[in-house]
Amino acid sequence: MIEEPISPEEQEGMDEINELVNAEKLDPTTSMNILINAVQVSYDKDHFNDLDRYLIAKALTCFKEFVDSGEDFTINVK
Numbered sequence: 001m002i003e004e005p006i007s008p009e010e011q012e013g014m015d016e017i018n019e020l021v022n023a024e025k026l027d028p029t030t031s032m033n034i035l036i037n038a039v040q041v042s043y044d045k046d047h048f049n050d051l052d053r054y055l056i057a058k059a060l061t062c063f064k065e066f067v068d069s070g071e072d073f074t075i076n077v078k
Contacts, residue, residue, distance in 0.1 A: 028075070036060065 006014070020026060026034070039056055042048070048056065066073050 032063075032075070036063065 020030065020034075039060070043053060043056060
């Protein structure tokens with residue numbers, strides 16, 4: 001089996017992922033982006049019911065509105 005060479009863009013993505021995996025801690029923005037991406041890719045799976053999907057969509061819309069408006073926001077964690 002002949003493997004195709006990895007493009008510079010693919011290598012850059014792999015390097016970024018390796019940095020995240022090897023980091024002792026993640027910054028809050030990266031952490032939130034990982035969680036948002038995880039929810040987006042599994043949104044249509046059976047483990048979410050209609051109420052879950054509604055609340056997920058509402059939460060993602062909230063974040064998108066902040067990003068689109070350029071507003072800063074704080075997430076308080078207790």
